[in-house]
Amino acid sequence: MTSDAEEFKKDLDDIAIKFKQNVQLEDRKHRFKTYKQVFVGTEAVDYLIKSEAASSREDAVELGKALQQMNIFEHVLRDHEFEDEYLFYRMVGENERGAFKIDEKTGEKVKWASFLGGDSVSKGNHESPRQPNLPKPDLDALNPKDVHAVRHVWPMDSHNTTLLDHVHPPEWRDPKANNKDGSSTYDLVCIGAGVGGLITAAGAAGVGAKVAMIEENLLGGDCLNVGCVPSKAIIHSANMAHSVKGDIKRLEAAGIFVDPNAVHIDFGKVMERVRKVRAEISHHDSAERYTELGVEVYIGRAVFTSERSVIVNGRTLNFKKAAIATGGYPTLFPMKGLKELHEKSFSTDPTETKPIVMTNETFFNMTKQPKRMGVIGAGVIGMELAQAMQRLGTEVTVFGRSGKVLPKEDEDMAEIVKQQMIKDGVSFSLSVAEYKEIELNGNVLDDNGYPEMKMTVVEKGEDKTETTFEFDALLVAAGRRPNVTGMDLELAKVEYDTKKGLIVNDKLQTTNPRIYGVGDCCSEFKFTHAADFMARIVIRNALFFGKGKMSDLLIPYATFTSPEITSVGLYGKDLDELGIEYRVFEKHFKDNDRAICDDNTEGFIRFRVDAKTDTILGCSVVGEGAGNMIGEVTLAMESGTGLGAVANVIHPYPTTSEVVRQSGDVYNKTKLTNTVKSLLRGIVKIQN
Numbered sequence: 001m002t003s004d005a006e007e008f009k010k011d012l013d014d015i016a017i018k019f020k021q022n023v024q025l026e027d028r029k030h031r032f033k034t035y036k037q038v039f040v041g042t043e044a045v046d047y048l049i050k051s052e053a054a055s056s057r058e059d060a061v062e063l064g065k066a067l068q069q070m071n072i073f074e075h076v077l078r079d080h081e082f083e084d085e086y087l088f089y090r091m092v093g094e095n096e097r098g099a100f101k102i103d104e105k106t107g108e109k110v111k112w113a114s115f116l117g118g119d120s121v122s123k124g125n126h127e128s129p130r131q132p133n134l135p136k137p138d139l140d141a142l143n144p145k146d147v148h149a150v151r152h153v154w155p156m157d158s159h160n161t162t163l164l165d166h167v168h169p170p171e172w173r174d175p176k177a178n179n180k181d182g183s184s185t186y187d188l189v190c191i192g193a194g195v196g197g198l199i200t201a202a203g204a205a206g207v208g209a210k211v212a213m214i215e216e217n218l219l220g221g222d223c224l225n226v227g228c229v230p231s232k233a234i235i236h237s238a239n240m241a242h243s244v245k246g247d248i249k250r251l252e253a254a255g256i257f258v259d260p261n262a263v264h265i266d267f268g269k270v271m272e273r274v275r276k277v278r279a280e281i282s283h284h285d286s287a288e289r290y291t292e293l294g295v296e297v298y299i300g301r302a303v304f305t306s307e308r309s310v311i312v313n314g315r316t317l318n319f320k321k322a323a324i325a326t327g328g329y330p331t332l333f334p335m336k337g338l339k340e341l342h343e344k345s346f347s348t349d350p351t352e353t354k355p356i357v358m359t360n361e362t363f364f365n366m367t368k369q370p371k372r373m374g375v376i377g378a379g380v381i382g383m384e385l386a387q388a389m390q391r392l393g394t395e396v397t398v399f400g401r402s403g404k405v406l407p408k409e410d411e412d413m414a415e416i417v418k419q420q421m422i423k424d425g426v427s428f429s430l431s432v433a434e435y436k437e438i439e440l441n442g443n444v445l446d447d448n449g450y451p452e453m454k455m456t457v458v459e460k461g462e463d464k465t466e467t468t469f470e471f472d473a474l475l476v477a478a479g480r481r482p483n484v485t486g487m488d489l490e491l492a493k494v495e496y497d498t499k500k501g502l503i504v505n506d507k508l509q510t511t512n513p514r515i516y517g518v519g520d521c522c523s524e525f526k527f528t529h530a531a532d533f534m535a536r537i538v539i540r541n542a543l544f545f546g547k548g549k550m551s552d553l554l555i556p557y558a559t560f561t562s563p564e565i566t567s568v569g570l571y572g573k574d575l576d577e578l579g580i581e582y583r584v585f586e587k588h589f590k591d592n593d594r595a596i597c598d599d600n601t602e603g604f605i606r607f608r609v610d611a612k613t614d615t616i617l618g619c620s621v622v623g624e625g626a627g628n629m630i631g632e633v634t635l636a637m638e639s640g641t642g643l644g645a646v647a648n649v650i651h652p653y654p655t656t657s658e659v660v661r662q663s664g665d666v667y668n669k670t671k672l673t674n675t676v677k678s679l680l681r682g683i684v685k686i687q688n
C-alpha cells in the first residue's frame with residue numbers, strides 16, 4: 001500500500017469507528033414489520049455532515065457507500081446500496097459472519113504466508129517435488145482443519161497462497177453464535193461451497209434469508225480449483241503450442257513459416273500460468289466476498305446431528321432448510337499396486353521417490369513435464385487432459401474398456417475428435433479387459449526426477465494378449481463418485497446411494513423434505529452450469545414454495561478437446577429407445593465459408609427433429625468453436641423455435657455459426673413437395 005492509501009484507510013477506519021458509536025439505532029416499523037436496532041439513510045447522512053466527515057450530502061452518500069463496502073453495515077434486506085433516503089440499515093457485528101483471524105502483534109489478517117515463512121513463498125515456479133516443503137514448526141502450528149487444504153495444493157508459490165487466502169483462509173474465525181446456548185439458527189444452511197453451494201447461498205442471502213455456508217476444503221469446489229478453470233487454462237497453452245509446433249501444414253498453407261524445432265515449451269511456465277489464472281479468478285469465490293454478500297461462512301466439515309441440525313467445528317447449526325452440495329470425487333479402480341502408488345504420491349518423506357500417479361485433484365500440482373503419460377479413461381476429463389499434455393510435448397496413451405472415446409456422444413462425431421488426437425500423436429488402447437498390475441520399474445528419469453512405472457493390461461479378445469506400457473506419470477480419470485458418506489445422513493433421514501448420490505425428487509428434495517440436493521452429489525449432469533441452475537431451483541423451492549423442476553432444465557454440455565464436441569437434448573439412441581420418430585439434418589463445416597477461410601473444415605452439426613413437425617429434439621456439433629454454438633440451439637429449443645424458423649434468423653457473414661441457420665434451410669427444402677416446386681418454377685417463369 002502506498003503511504004497515501006494507508007493514510008486514507010486509516011481515516012476511513014476512524015470514521016467507521018465513530019459512525020458505529022454515534023449513528024442512532026432504534027427499532028423502526030415499516031409495513032407492519034419491526035426492524036430491530038436500525039438506522040435511516042437520511043439520518044446517517046445528517047450525522048456524516050454534522051461530524052464534518054463529509055462536506056455535502058453527495059459526499060456523505062459516497063462515504064456511506066465506502067463504509068457499506070467495508071461491511072460496517074448493510075441494508076436490512078440487503079437489496080439497496082447506501083442512499084440519502086428513508087431506507088433502513090443495520091450494523092454488521094464484528095465477526096458476525098466469519099472473518100480472517102487478526103494477528104494480535106501486527107494487527108494484520110493472518111494469511112497463508114504467515115505459516116510458510118517469508119522466503120518459502122516462491123514468486124514463481126518451484127523446482128521441488130509435488131508436496132509442500134512447508135517449514136515443519138509452522139505446519140505443525142496449523143489448525144488441523146487447514147492441513148487438508150495444503151495437502152492438495154502445490155507448489156506454495158505466490159499464486160497458490162493467493163488462491164488459498166481466498167478460498168481457504170487459515171484460522172478463519174467462524175461466525176458468532178446467534179443463540180444463547182452457543183448454537184446458531186439459519187433459514188438455510190448450505191453444505192459445500194462448490195458452484196452448487198455458492199450459488200444457493202448467495203442467491204438465498206440476496207433475497208434476505210439468513211444463510212450459513214460450510215466448506216471443509218476449498219471454496220469454489222472442483223470447478224475453480226481442480227476442474228473447469230485449470231483445465232481450460234492448460235488447454236489454452238496446449239492449443240497455442242499446437243498452432244506453432246504441431247499444425248505446421250496449416251500454418252504453411254496460411255503463408256506462415258516457422259521452424260517447429262525453434263519453438264520451446266516451458267512446461268513449468270505453462271503450469272505457473274494455470275496457477276496464476278486460477279488465483280486471479282479465485283476472489284470471485286472467496287470467503288471474504290461471500291461474507292460481504294451476506295453469507296455466514298464456516299470453514300470445517302459439516303456432519304448432520306438430526307433432521308434439522310448439523311455440527312461444524314463443534315458448533316450446532318439449526319436450520320429451517322438445508323442444501324447439500326457436496327459434489328464428488330475421482331475414484332481409483334481395482335488394479336494391483338494402484339492404490340499403493342497413489343498413496344505414495346502424497347508422501348511428505350523427502351527421502352522417498354514419489355510416483356506421479358494423479359487424479360484431477362493433483363494433476364494441476366505438476367511443475368515438471370512427464371516424458372510419457374498414461375491416461376486411464378476416455379471420457380471428457382481424460383480426453384481433454386490427454387490432448388493437452390500431448391500438445392505440450394508429453395507422449396500420451398489413453399486407455400479405456402469400451403472401444404470408444406467420449407461414449408455419450410454419437411460415435412461418428414467422437415471419432416473425429418479421436419482422429420485429431422491420433423494426428424496430434426496420442427496413442428489409444430481402448431479394449432482393455434483387465435488392468436492387471438502397476439509397479440515402479442526402478443528407473444528414475446534424469447530430466448524430471450519422476451520414477452518410471454510399468455503397467456500391464458490384458459486386452460479383450462480370445463487370446464487375452466497381455467501388454468506392458470511404461471510411463472513416468474499416470475492420470476486416472478476413470479469415473480467419479482458422489483460425496484455422500486461420512487456426513488451422518490442417516491441422522492438427517494436423507495437416503496442415498498453411494499454410486500448415484502442423494503436420492504432426490506424432481507423438485508430436488510431429498511427424503512427429508514427440508515433438505516435439498518444440488519449439483520454433482522445428486523445429478524448425472526456433472527457440469528458447473530447444471531449445478532448453477534439446480535441451485536436456482538433450490539432457492540425457489542426451499543424459500544418461496546416454488547415448483548421448480550429438475551426435469552424442466554435443458555442442459556447443454558461441451559467437451560473442450562480440439563475440435564470441440566457439444567450436445568443438447570436427446571441423442572438418436574434416446575429417441576430410438578423412447579420410440580420417437582425423428583429426422584436428421586446436417587450441415588458440414590467443409591461447406592461453410594468461414595470454416596474454409598479459417599482452414600477449419602473438420603466437423604459438422606447434426607439436428608434431430610420431430611418426424612412430423614420442425615421441433616428440435618436434440619443437436620450435436622463437432623468442430624472448432626462448437627461449444628459457443630450450442631447456446632443458440634438451446635435457446636431455440638427452450639423457446640419452442642423450430643428448425644424451420646431458425647432458417648430465418650440472420651447470422652453475420654461469414655461465421656461458422658451460420659451452419660445453424662443453414663440447417664434450417666436444409667429442413668425447409670424438405671418441405672417443398674414436387675407440386676409446390678413446379679408451382680414456384682411456374683411463377684418465376686411468368687415473372688420473367
Ligand SMILES: Cc1cc2nc3c(=O)[nH]c(=O)nc-3n(C[C@H](O)[C@H](O)[C@H](O)COP(=O)(O)OP(=O)(O)OC[C@H]3O[C@@H](n4cnc5c(N)ncnc54)[C@H](O)[C@@H]3O)c2cc1C
Nearest residue numbers: 192194195196216221222227302326327519520526527528
Ligand atoms: C478436470 C475437470 C474438468 C471439468 N471441466 C468442466 C467444464 O469445462 N465445464 C463444466 O461445466 N464442468 C466441468 N467440470 C465439472 C464441474 O467441475 C462440476 O460439475 C462442478 O464443480 C460441480 O459443482 P458442485 O458444487 O456440485 O460440487 P463441487 O465443486 O465438487 O463442490 C463440493 C464441495 O463440497 C465440499 N464438501 C464435501 N463434503 C463436505 C462436508 N461434509 N462439509 C463441508 N464441505 C463439504 C467439498 O470440499 C467441495 O468443495 C469439470 C470437472 C473436472 C474434474
